[in-house]
Amino acid sequence: MTAVLSQTQYETVVGLEVHVQLKTASKLFCACANHFGDKPNQNTCPVCLALPGVLPVLNEQALNFAVRLGLALNCQIASRSKFDRKQYFYPDLPKAYQISQFDQPVCENGYLMLSNGKKVRILRAHMEEDAGKLVHSGADGLAGSDYSLVDLNRAGTPLVEIVSLPDISSGEEAQEYMTQIRNIVRYLDVCDGNLEEGSMRCDANVSIRPVGQIELGVKTEVKNMNSFKAVRRAVESEVERQIQLVESGQRVVQESRLWNDATGTTITMRSKEEAHDYRYFPEPDLRPLTLDPAWVESIRKELPQLPAQRLEKLTKTFGLSEYDAGILVEFKELGDFFEATAAICQNYKAITNWLMGDITAALKTEKWTLDQTKLTPQALAELINLVDATTISNAIAKKLLPELISAGGSPEALVKEKGMAQVSDEAAIRAMIQPILDANPQQLTDYRAGKDKLFGFFVGQVMKASQGAVNPEMLNQILKAMLAGP
Numbered sequence: 505m506t507a508v509l510s511q512t513q514y515e516t517v518v519g520l521e522v523h524v525q526l527k528t529a530s531k532l533f534c535a536c537a538n539h540f541g542d543k544p545n546q547n548t549c550p551v552c553l554a555l556p557g558v559l560p561v562l563n564e565q566a567l568n569f570a571v572r573l574g575l576a577l578n579c580q581i582a583s584r585s586k587f588d589r590k591q592y593f594y595p596d597l598p599k600a601y602q603i604s605q606f607d608q609p610v611c612e613n614g615y616l617m618l619s620n621g622k623k624v625r626i627l628r629a630h631m632e633e634d635a636g637k638l639v640h641s642g643a644d645g646l647a648g649s650d651y652s653l654v655d656l657n658r659a660g661t662p663l664v665e666i667v668s669l670p671d672i673s674s675g676e677e678a679q680e681y682m683t684q685i686r687n688i689v690r691y692l693d694v695c696d697g698n699l700e701e702g703s704m705r706c707d708a709n710v711s712i713r714p715v716g717q718i719e720l721g722v723k724t725e726v727k728n729m730n731s732f733k734a735v736r737r738a739v740e741s742e743v744e745r746q747i748q749l750v751e752s753g754q755r756v757v758q759e760s761r762l763w764n765d766a767t768g769t770t771i772t773m774r775s776k777e778e779a780h781d782y783r784y785f786p787e788p789d790l791r792p793l794t795l796d797p798a799w800v801e802s803i804r805k806e807l808p809q810l811p812a813q814r815l816e817k818l819t820k821t822f823g824l825s826e827y828d829a830g831i832l833v834e835f836k837e838l839g840d841f842f843e844a845t846a847a848i849c850q851n852y853k854a855i856t857n858w859l860m861g862d863i864t865a866a867l868k869t870e871k872w873t874l875d876q877t878k879l880t881p882q883a884l885a886e887l888i889n890l891v892d893a894t895t896i897s898n899a900i901a902k903k904l905l906p907e908l909i910s911a912g913g914s915p916e917a918l919v920k921e922k923g924m925a926q927v928s929d930e931a932a933i934r935a936m937i938q939p940i941l942d943a944n945p946q947q948l949t950d951y952r953a954g955k956d957k958l959f960g961f962f963v964g965q966v967m968k969a970s971q972g973a974v975n976p977e978m979l980n981q982i983l984k985a986m987l988a989g990p
């Protein structure tokens with residue numbers, strides 16, 4: 505190609521392969537605990553150690569989770585599915601093959617909708633077992649190590665691999681797609697959804713092509729992204745690298761590349777010439793799966809509210825902004841609390857403000873989750889109602905919050921007990937203002953001489969003296985009148 509194209513004349517093409525670790529009690533084909541952080545090789549047995557003569561038995565809970573996930577990803581659930589052996593040699597794989605699914609995955613042909621209206625098609629979501637883990641003696645991985653140790657606690661734990669078609673066309677879309685999957689697995693309660701801790705992993709197939717070209721360019725597979733932001737940055741950096749290659753007359757080579765978060769670049773991991781031929785064949789030790797459509801339907805009926813449904817409900821039914829709704833969707837606990845409060849209190853904006861403002865701030869300070877506090881949706885609704893009825897000011901409500909969080913109780917009872925009710929009685933307010941005017945004759949003279957700005961000073965003094973317990977609207981009115989003079 506002799507013509508030099510500018511950056512905007514290239515199109516980014518990305519497909520994502522996402523591994524989701526299912527949080528079942530036991531492993532995929534044996535009764536060992538599926539638990540992270542135990543002593544090395546504690547959760548192993550003859551099946552996941554691949555001793556001779558053992559047989560795998562499918563974990564029904566894992567199949568149930570996979571079907572739930574497939575349904576939430578708008579997939580068709582196969583009525584017939586099977587497992588296959590994927591052969592490769594690596595020290596963390598005791599059988600020297602992985603039980604996976606090749607041509608008959610449990611879930612196929614799904615999709616996710618991005619916020620910009622784009623549909624990302626999902627080719628398949630299949631079940632497979634995870635490998636073990638190598639622990640290298642050197643701090644910087646295999647290269648600097650004298651020896652490596654094998655921990656097989658993870659060997660045989662259940663995964664679902666979700667494979668998208670190359671419908672994603674920017675790093676931002678890749679990040680949103682990943683975030684949506686994270687939200688879905690958390691709402692379904694089938695996975696922790698922590699990219700940072702590895703309970704979700706992602707490989708990105710990245711290529712570029714001139715805008716308008718239908719044929720796909722040569723792709724690279726980018727690995728090792730440990731955060732949602734890293735997914736976006738890795739795609740952007742890899743696209744940039746490929747454009748520079750093509751612009752300088754070189755070619756993109758098909759290979760696996762490793763994302764380095766510190767340098768913000770990708771480096772060659774292995775070229776495709778070294779790629780494996782996995783020699784898939786049907787797993788003879790497991791019978792093909794026959795999934796009863798009635799069973800699948802029963803799972804569909806029991807699906808909880810999904811993130812997309814909550815987003816629609818929050819924006820359409822409750823009239824929240826896309827931004828506010830997005831936060832309440834992402835932080836499920838806040839969203840649950842919002843919906844429970846909104847069922848008994850109609851001031852939706854106030855609920856949102858409390859949850860995203862003072863309540864979130866208090867949780868951060870105490871390093872608590874909402875369910876570790878004593879705050880209930882009833883208490884929040886009551887608090888908002890007290891402010892709306894001008895029984896207490898917003899300032900007083902904020903003062904009550906820490907106690908509601910740490911000790912619980914009813915805001916109404918607390919207000920009565922502490923005598924915090926807002927003063928809305930004209931005579932009482934006048935009686936509060938007079939001593940302030942008496943104590944500040946100079947400011948009073950200046951105000952009457954035209955220094956309007958001093959109004960705020962007087963408001964502040966009254967609020968301070970009354971500890972915020974004065975109805976602010978009435979205070980404004982009465983103060984103005986009294987300042988103007990008799």
Ligand SMILES: [Zn+2]
Pocket residue numbers: 531534535536547548549550551552553660
């Ligand atoms: Zn086992």
